[in-house]
Amino acid sequence: MSVRLRALIGAVCAVVLGALPGALLTATAAHAAGRGVQGGRLDWGIKSSFQSYVTGPIAKGSYSLTGGAATVGASQFRFHSATGTYDGDTGAFSASFSGGVHFVGHKDAGGGYQLDLTISRPTVRVSGGSGTLYVDITSKAKGTGAVTTSSQVPFASLSLGGIDMSGGGTAVQLNNLPATLTSQGARSFAGYYTAGTALDPVSLSADVAAAAGTPKASSTPTPTATKSARKKETSGAIANGAVDWGVRRTFREYVTGDIARGKWTLSSGAQDGGALFRFPRGEGTYGKSDRSLEARFEGAVRFTGEQGLDLRLSGLRVTVKDAKGTLYADVAGADFNGRKVALATFTAKDFTPREDLVELTEAPTKLTAQGAKAFGGMYRAGTAMDPLSLAVALTDDAALPALPDLGSSAGGSASPSAAGTPAGTDTTETDTSEAAADTSDGAPVLPIGLLAGFLLVAGAAFAFVLRGRRARAAAAVPDED
DSSP, rough: OOHHHHHHOOOHHHHHHHHHHTTTHHHHHHTTEEEEEEEEEEEEEHHHHHHHHSSTTHHHHHHHTTTEEEEEEETTTEEEEEEEETTTTTOOOOEEEEEEEEEEEEEOOHHHHHHHEEEEEEEEEEEEEEEEEEEEEEEEEEOOEEEEEEEEEEEEEEETTOOOOOSSSSSEEEEEEEEEHHHHHHTTTTSSSSOOOEEEEEEEHHHHHHHHOOOOOOOOOOOOOOOOTOOOTTTBBBSSSEEEOOHHHHHHHHSSSSOOEEEEETTOOOOEEESEEEEEEOEEEEETTTTEEEEEEOOEEEEEEEEEEEEEEEEEEEEEEEEEEEEEEEESSSOEEEEEEEEEEESSSSSOOOOTEEEEEEEEHHHHHHHHHEEEEEEEEEEEEEEEEEESSSSOOOOOOOOOOOOOTTTTTTSEEESSOOOTTOOEEEEEEEEEOEEEESSSOOOTTTHHHHHHHHHHHHHHHHHHHHHHHTTTTTOOO
């Protein structure tokens, strides 16, 4: 082997190994079949031109988010809480994500909509070098108005561009995969597009469980009730509780958009679920006889930005009486300050305990007159705000619903990290403009395809050297020793 060949190969290896510290070792150590996928997000705009059509002057419609879905930037939707499996030996990957988007447009004389389409629970499956995106979809057919609901329709084919999915690591990351509408997808899309139509690209990140034998970082244990404490009634005092509320989607978009150029920060234990904020550790009383509630929750969220934007909401309280609910907060703003300000109202039609848990899921909320003042007149009283979810545990062992899980790699000012402030920590504010990049099991993150890309570069360089050597041999040019 020539000096030049050895030097170039050595340089390429140094670049690969230097750029991926520990990656090769991690890939080998984590190379195990059937590891679980738990936590992550999928970003997809479905089709940006369809969004523009729905909200434009022709359809005059809108879209709403369900199941904790969020918006990212101007035209992408974020689906959360990945669950599935990854096989490092074959590269087979399957992950489902929670959340949905409901489009409506072309309002008719009866108050309904000719265009009515819901897409939810996207699932990505990759096997043998090809990928497919599946969705649950409910649609009203264009022209006939027939409503069809289908589960896990193979909606789009995904181009992997030769990415080798085998290997390992603690995360799967796939960015901007081209998506093409399938024939089944075209039928379920209510006839708006034909098979072969290009859809918006798909990006995803999902956390992968460590291979057997890989040490895991310690985590905060979940308190478990002793046998004597289980099913122990709290004599009206609730054992725990949480309120999930995103304030208002368009307000969050304004905060992080081109006008305010701002952000939000969380403190005092508040958590971020992407499309909502969780205010935890509820304390108060619940009346079983009249289904009433008075409870206070911890946590604070502060919105800041240009144009004088500065609004902090803390000390959230919820009251429910006669099936009518009110959400209160302490407000600190540039033009308005107040304690226990009634921000929004909602209806609690069914507020009956089930297995010692009282729940409301995505109850519609409306801004009050005081709430309108808190937002500086940006919205009028009666404006629809984000839906509110409420859970109250009546006994020590009643479990609250899980917060949407965006995984360890999610972040950014427009899509804050899901990592919340654990119980018992201080009130240092979490800045959503910083991404969370650590891993849960102590092993380095190795995005699938990254190692393959570097090896392709190395292989190409090696082939180039070999071709040069053979050319010199054919021309009787001696190698340098």
